[in-house]
Amino acid sequence: MRFLSFAVLATFAMVSAQKVIPVQVGGNPGSPGGVTVFSPSQISANNNDIISFQFSGVPGNHSVTQSSFLNPCEPLDKGFDSGWVSVPQNLSSVPEWNVTITNDTAPIWFYCKQLLSKTDPVKPHCNLGMVGVINIEKGQKSFSDFLASASAAPTVGQAEGAFVGVGASATGAPSLPSGAAYFGGSAAAGDSGNGATPTSPGAPPASSTPAGSGFANKASSGVVLLATLFGIVVAM
Numbered sequence: 001m002r003f004l005s006f007a008v009l010a011t012f013a014m015v016s017a018q019k020v021i022p023v024q025v026g027g028n029p030g031s032p033g034g035v036t037v038f039s040p041s042q043i044s045a046n047n048n049d050i051i052s053f054q055f056s057g058v059p060g061n062h063s064v065t066q067s068s069f070l071n072p073c074e075p076l077d078k079g080f081d082s083g084w085v086s087v088p089q090n091l092s093s094v095p096e097w098n099v100t101i102t103n104d105t106a107p108i109w110f111y112c113k114q115l116l117s118k119t120d121p122v123k124p125h126c127n128l129g130m131v132g133v134i135n136i137e138k139g140q141k142s143f144s145d146f147l148a149s150a151s152a153a154p155t156v157g158q159a160e161g162a163f164v165g166v167g168a169s170a171t172g173a174p175s176l177p178s179g180a181a182y183f184g185g186s187a188a189a190g191d192s193g194n195g196a197t198p199t200s201p202g203a204p205p206a207s208s209t210p211a212g213s214g215f216a217n218k219a220s221s222g223v224v225l226l227a228t229l230f231g232i233v234v235a236m
């Protein structure tokens with residue numbers, strides 16, 4: 001009984017301490033860092049905190065895709081992926097993608113999949129530094145090393161991932177005000193299985209959930225090509 005009360009109290013304390021941390025996805029041409037930024041690019045968060053990715057860089061077409069320190073511009077196996085969010089000028093509200101932290105003991109790395117930038121130099125966003133990390137202080141790596149390796153990455157992975165990732169998960173696609181366009185993995189494949197989310201902090205992603213590489217294997221190359229083309233066409 002005493003244990004039960006403690007558990008209830010602990011749960012209450014955890015829930016009430018939940019933070020919502022906004023991160024801007026994409027900047028504006030005149031803003032510091034230009035178009036190809038996550039701002040802030042380094043975030044500290046605890047279990048149950050929500051990273052609220054705001055696709056506020058307009059016009060823009062970006063993704064938030066989980067990667068790794070070793071391969072900053074390639075999707076992580078079973079990693080999260082927002083899908084493409086294309087934002088025209090003059091939208092009434094900002095598309096938003098909320099990701100809940102489920103394991104705050106290790107860094108969570110991510111990048112944008114966009115292959116074309118509008119400004120010089122014309123390069124993939126990941127090569128131009130559109131990368132970020134949650135809880136870098138929980139690892140032994142430096143952000144400048146991560147940036148340098150992103151900038152030198154020979155390819156930028158386009159495979160579609162799931163909403164549930166490693167250490168952080170969303171319950172669905174980004175919110176989409178009218179006027180914004182979306183092309184996501186689950187939508188593209190008519191796969192509705194991506195809504196699952198771990199039930200407790202630190203729990204591994206549900207095994208029944210299609211995840212990054214799994215989906216990529218399942219998707220026809222046509223779908224991946226279409227997604228890539230969508231990203232490029234809308235970016236231009």
Ligand SMILES: [Cu+2]
Nearest residue numbers: 062112114125
């Ligand atoms: Cu981008």
